[in-house]
Amino acid sequence: MKNSTKLKIAALQMDANPAPTLERLQRAERLVMGASESGAQLIVLPECFNTGYAFSEENHTRVEKIDGLTATWLHDTAVRLNIHLAGSFMLLDEGDTYNTLLLFAPDGRSWRYDKNYPWGWEQGFFRGSRLKPRITIADTDLGDIGMLICWDVSHAELWEMYAGQVDLMIISSCPVEIGHATYQFPNGDSFVPDDLGPRFAANADTVLLAFGDMLNQQAAWLGVPAVHSTECGRIQTPIPRGREAMLGYALASPKTLRYLPQANEIQMTSDLVQECKILDSSGEVLTKLSKEDGEAFTLASVNLAQSKISPQNPQPASLIPRTSYFLADVFLPAITKPVYRKGQRLWKNA
Numbered sequence: 001m002k003n004s005t006k007l008k009i010a011a012l013q014m015d016a017n018p019a020p021t022l023e024r025l026q027r028a029e030r031l032v033m034g035a036s037e038s039g040a041q042l043i044v045l046p047e048c049f050n051t052g053y054a055f056s057e058e059n060h061t062r063v064e065k066i067d068g069l070t071a072t073w074l075h076d077t078a079v080r081l082n083i084h085l086a087g088s089f090m091l092l093d094e095g096d097t098y099n100t101l102l103l104f105a106p107d108g109r110s111w112r113y114d115k116n117y118p119w120g121w122e123q124g125f126f127r128g129s130r131l132k133p134r135i136t137i138a139d140t141d142l143g144d145i146g147m148l149i150c151w152d153v154s155h156a157e158l159w160e161m162y163a164g165q166v167d168l169m170i171i172s173s174c175p176v177e178i179g180h181a182t183y184q185f186p187n188g189d190s191f192v193p194d195d196l197g198p199r200f201a202a203n204a205d206t207v208l209l210a211f212g213d214m215l216n217q218q219a220a221w222l223g224v225p226a227v228h229s230t231e232c233g234r235i236q237t238p239i240p241r242g243r244e245a246m247l248g249y250a251l252a253s254p255k256t257l258r259y260l261p262q263a264n265e266i267q268m269t270s271d272l273v274q275e276c277k278i279l280d281s282s283g284e285v286l287t288k289l290s291k292e293d294g295e296a297f298t299l300a301s302v303n304l305a306q307s308k309i310s311p312q313n314p315q316p317a318s319l320i321p322r323t324s325y326f327l328a329d330v331f332l333p334a335i336t337k338p339v340y341r342k343g344q345r346l347w348k349n350a
Contacts, residue, residue: 005304007142007168009042009227010035012297013276013289016174016231018052021062025050025073027295028087035297036081042142043297044229045087046276047099047150047174054237055268059125060343063092071102078104084140088115088149088172090126092347097126101149101172103138111138113147117155120178120332124240124339135161143167143304146224150174151328154210154320159218164310168224168302174231174272175211179204181270183239185262196253199323206324211275217316220283223309225302230276232291234269242266244335278302281309 012031014024028049035043047053050070051062064070070089078085084105091100091114099115099122113136116129135158138145146166150173152158162169184190193200211228219226239245242263249256259266277288278300286300 005143005306006301007041007304008039008299008301009225009278010038010040010044010297010299011227011229011276011278011289012043012045012049013230013232013293014046014049014295015233016053016235016272017233018054018056018058021050021069024052025070029077031295031297032077032081032083032085035299036083038299040083040297040299042084042170042227043086044170044172044227045085046229046231047088047172048090048231049087049172050089053174053176053231053235055121055124055240056238057240057339057342059090060346063090063097063343063347065092074102075104075108075110078106079108082106084142086147086170086172095344095348097343097347099126099149101147101170103140103145103147103170105140109140111136111140111145111147113149115149115152116158117151117329118333119151120328121240121336123333124336125343127340133158133161137162137165145170147171151210153215153218154318154325156218156315156318159222160315163222164308166222166224167304167308169219169222169226171215171226171228173211173228173275175207175275176235176270177207177273178270179206179208181268184267184269185259186265187262189259189262191259196249196256199252200249203321203324203327206320207273209319211273214316214319215275216279216283216285217319219279220281221311221313221315223281223311225281225304226279228275228277228279230272230274232272232274232276232289232294234271236267236269239266239268240336240339245332248331248335281305
């Protein structure tokens with residue numbers, strides 16, 4: 001058996017409903033303090049922890065620069081508590097916004113990972129990779145740490161890029177149960193994806209698969225521990241360019257055409273996937289939070305191998321239906337581009 005180093009890490013779970021940044025940072029502070037006092041050396045916050053999560057044009061007003069409130073808080077907290085601290089937020093950089101995961105060390109060093117694959121409507125608020133996927137390996141004093149954000153976990157090529165190069169994976173997410181959400185209109189009409197026929201029903205469990213079995217399988221294939229921090233609760237959010245979405249859906253389910261007159265006022269209500277967890281190097285769940293835990297942290301000690309582990313078996317195939325990739329990575333981003341351009345005009349005039 002190889003020698004190993006034991007590391008105590010924490011995954012944090014926060015409510016996904018939007019709130020003022022200062023309030024959310026104060027809530028994050030309490031959780032981080034608690035995890036630090038419990039001995040955590042590495043603490044991971046969920047995706048968009050500083051704002052909460054919604055497909056709302058208010059997101060355009062909540063982007064921050066690298067010297068803004070959130071990045072400064074992450075840096076100062078890591079230094080003050082002598083911990084490694086990571087969290088994701090919307091970063092404005094040279095006229096574009098990215099969903100950026102920053103990891104800070106106690107000595108102030110930092111590493112940046114930008115989300116490669118914003119899911120569907122997210123691309124109305126932050127962009128993905130420009131040309132080809134990019135990864136980040138943080139060469140910290142704890143070990144070499146790989147970084148991912150949310151829907152990125154469903155793209156097997158990103159896991160493959162980390163193979164044999166990391167000692168640990170950190171993942172910051174806000175996985176919305178899109179396939180089991182309820183879509184509501186002002187006149188009281190509503191539907192769930194199952195109502196739209198078998199093509200939509202076949203994709204209903206995509207998010208559950210991505211952040212459950214697929215994440216566990218890919219981490220086990222890498223052979224390194226992983227920490228996955230998530231938002232929790234239930235959100236209600238507008239849908240960008242609802243009319244265009246309904247028109248596209250009509251190709252697979254003509255019954256959506258009945259919703260067109262109200263489609264631009266559609267609201268989605270959805271739970272968050274409960275997968276805030278820490279995995280060992282075999283992909284086994286060491287600890288996991290539930291919906292009932294609410295805003296909380298969970299701790300586990302993991303063993304980091306003294307030398308890099310290269311996968312010994314073929315990489316597991318994706319569990320995600322092809323139509324889910326088309327909707328998330330092609331169709332919804334295409335119809336949402338005007339929302340992002342609106343944000344760009346706002347940022348340039350700010």
